[in-house]
Amino acid sequence: xxxxxxxxxxxxxxxxxxxxxxxxxxxxxxxxxxxxxxxxxxxxxxxxxxxxxxxxxxxxxxxxxxxxxxxxxxxxx
Numbered sequence: 001x002x003x004x005x006x007x008x009x010x011x012x013x014x015x016x017x018x019x020x021x022x023x024x025x026x027x028x029x030x031x032x033x034x035x036x037x038x039x040x041x042x043x044x045x046x047x048x049x050x051x052x053x054x055x056x057x058x059x060x061x062x063x064x065x066x067x068x069x070x071x072x073x074x075x076x077x
Contacts, residue, residue, distance in 0.1 A: 005033065013039050035059040 008014040013036055020030040037060035046053040056065040 012036055037062060 014033050015036050017032045017034050020032050022029045037058040040059050042057040044055045051068060051070045054067045055063060057063055
């Protein structure tokens, strides 16, 4: 396991989920990893001429909140 992966595990950003299978030639079984979904969030905003999209996701991609506003008005002088 690389030092970078060890650091991510120590910071609880990555968690070990189990052991994989070794290939047909043998060798060491791989350690399976995934992002800790509860360790942070992703906020995405898309602003277009006719709409605004806003979403919040967990680190595993799970959508927590999604909002869409269409035909919003821009006041001009």
